[in-house]
Amino acid sequence: MTGTQEPKHKKDLTRRKVVVAGTAAVAAVGAGGALAMSASADEAADATSTASASSTAEVCYKLTSETTEGPYYIDADKLRQDITEDKEGIPLTLQLKVIDSETCKPVANAAVDIWHCDALGLYSGYESFSQGGGTAPTDAPTDAPTGTPTDVPTGTPTGEPPSGGGGGGGHEEPTSDTRYLRGTWKTDKKGCVTFKTVFPGWYQGRCVHIHTKVHVDGEWTDAGYEGGHACHTGQFFFDEETVLLTAEVDPYSTSTTTRTTLTEDTIYDQSGTTGGLLKLKYNKKNIAKGVTASITMGVDPDTTNDGT
Template sequence: MTGNQTAEGPKHKRDLTRRKVVVAGGAAVVAVGAGSALAMTASADETGSTTARPTSSSGSSGAEVCYRLTSETTEGPYYIDADKIRRDITEDKEGIPLTLDLKVVDSETCKPIADAAVDIWHCDALGIYSGYEDASTGGGGTPPTGAPTGAPTDTPSGTPTGEPPSGAPTGGTGGVHEEPTDDERYLRGTWRTDRQGRVTFRTIFPGWYRGRCVHIHTKVHVDGEWTDAGYEGGHSCHTGQFFFDEESVLASAEVEPYSTSTTERTTLTEDTIYDQSGAAGGLLKLKYNRKNIAKGVVGSLTMGVDPEATNTGGGT
């Protein structure tokens, strides 16, 4: 893996003028090959949201659907580089089972990207990140015995002096990378895309923490080499985040241990990272029993990336 890196900023907007595609519904674009055509139809999934699906017209068996470049976002302070090569990242964490089905494609050629290394990492049901349990801003359950109560009785005086600590987690904008504070590595993992560019992870539905909506972080690494030790070399062509619609989050909040959280929740529309662009911005398509989300959720997304680009998601 390439190690922890920095780049220009948290929101790297990509220029699409060189890509010969037509935007359809803000989520996908249709590539029309010689002698073939595709049409887009709308249908409702189990969450009630409308999604665009490709349907082929006569003679279109060779055509494919291309996707807009998936939004680049901040890496955040809690990334740990390729520490666990595995598909099941749950360990012993409690929460709603989540299967994450991803596909990585070249957004210009529409071809799947095989042998890429895909990282995902996220907080637990109460907003805590492994490796950073002391620094995370989540919380839940009953306050510890002896915890201070009430308002402070003394009023601070004077003007603060000196520089603020660098990289302090803010919850809202990500911040620069922080070195791990403990050896825990739950809810983190890296796995290899297959010949169709697909990769599947098993985890839990994330919780939330101060200043952020519910989300999962991701990176896509290409041009490296898979060895017995894992993935080495190459570069990060995409750093992004996956997001969950409000209906699913509200449903999860009724299930333990999410229901014990004492942290104020930020909604999807209030979030400072999600760019409101649907699937292109990382919004997952979700399937689950609307009467019993506790049985589990399947989230899927096709990520359109530029394998020639370098996007490390650094900055504050």
């Protein structure tokens, strides 16, 4: 791009251009009532001493786990903090902080992407691929076959399981122009960024999660964010107790999709905060009023982790 500086990491550059949209104020979670909080037990252990008696350099914060980006990532996304659009669901305020895991210094002016499915498991741009599940049809057939099938296949299946589902597999090209529940915004001087969205639902084969990417060494222009490289590609996760509460709230309660639990998920590495487990605050007696989720991501700005 004419007039812009050449990013440092030439071999891993990917051009990113985001459409600038008007920003929206982040709505506060409804106050009142008892707050429920969840955090992994190892969160306090993530931070360690930055120096030792022998002056040997030590990592001050654990690197946040890298994951695949999944098949539903869209590079050219909207520059905004409120990604809700008109989607229904429990209000979710997502508070993120990005720090250098070696120095513990905040990573300012990074571009943070988030994207996730809606309350019924559908991804914008990929409704025809997504495996969401809504209310069961009322005109289900009454002449379903009975008895035991006689042509059941035998032997051990071979080959790879089907890809997709937002966890692994190759990238899929979008099949629609919708872009709800996707957005990009920059971290402030403290490495912080906040998004307003709705609590994600679930779909076949995956627990409830949010995808994220952190881009550095690019440039913010009038057109958005360009150049640079992704130093982190990960996912955020929610504890089981909270997900069970959301499942009782409409429209989540109308889902007919079998839900994969946090311990059953094949992407979450069971490492708590390091693996992307969010700290949550909400009114336990009325979760429908909203949830605040927060996490600190320890990244290596000099490394490329594009999740592909």
